Amino acid sequence: MTKEQAVYRRVLRRETHSPRTGAAVVVATVLAVLLVAVVALGVWWLVDPGSHDLVADRLASVTSFAEDDGALTAVGVLAAVVALVLIVLAVLPGRLPRRARSTDRLALLVDDGVLADAVADAVALRCGIDARQVSATVGRRSATVRVTPTSGVAVDHDAATDSVAAALSAVGFSAVPKLYVARQGVVS
Template sequence: MNRQEAVYRRVLRREKHSARTGPAVVLAMVLVALLVAVIALSVGRHVDPGLSETVTDRLAGPSSGADRRAATVAGALAVILGLSAVTAAVLPGRLPRRSRNTDRLALLVDDGVLADAVAAAVAARCGIEPRQVSATVGRRRTTVRLTPTSGVAVDGDAATDAAGAALGAVGFSTVPKLHVARRGVLS
């Protein structure tokens, strides 16, 4: 791999993933707040020896059954929020984009643009209005929803071929899946 390909690869990867700065900052702030609380309790214990007993009594647990249930629910929510914060801060965020590079250029395309191209190709191939076709492009599958004109049959194989050809023409191949509405629209 030459230097230009390495640059293309790095730039395309960066553009396909969202920044995780926000969740990482929130997680860091929560950890700093916990650290400050621990330091404050440690200093308070040295200043007031009775504080240690008070904190121990409070942390010993609730006395009634309702208090225990409330503490269990609060603890479960804290664990869920904590795990989701850590997950959001650490895992990469993927954006709905696709990339492709050749020797001379790098191409980054939003999935919405590909879906619009697929919908236009299917509408042109089937001879229906573009507003009667919608498409979504996912990671592994392209879904095309087609609403035919009332009384006019639609060739499903031609629509699927058009969707596959539209994606193949730009070098992104996924498996197209066609959904034809049972009821048509009036022209």
């Protein structure tokens, strides 16, 4: 693997996966606030001897809250849910709606919306209908096309399906085409 191919691979991976900075910033901010609060409480404890009684009273009210089993269960369930969400965010590979491919000379990154527009245009051109009557979405493994025909004009299913596959293979991507034709057409 050449140096350029390694760079292409790293850049394409970064551009097709969502970053985890939002969750990391929230966790870091909460931990920083808790750390500052603990340090401030410790300094206050050392500087003001009268604070011992106030802190003891506050801790007594917290421990009286902890005597209620329902409250402890609720706090435990909430902590478990937050931990589960953070673990899922850390482990799952958040995918962005983009596709990537590279060759020796270049790297190509294409948004799924751009592919969907190309597919819709190809189907409209091949079937001889207005582009506003065709909508398409491209997912990871399939391309879904919805066609609203002109009233009285039949849509050739095979030609439309072939045009979906041809449009995607022209840029080097593949997906299983799914074609849906509306029962009622529009007046042209």
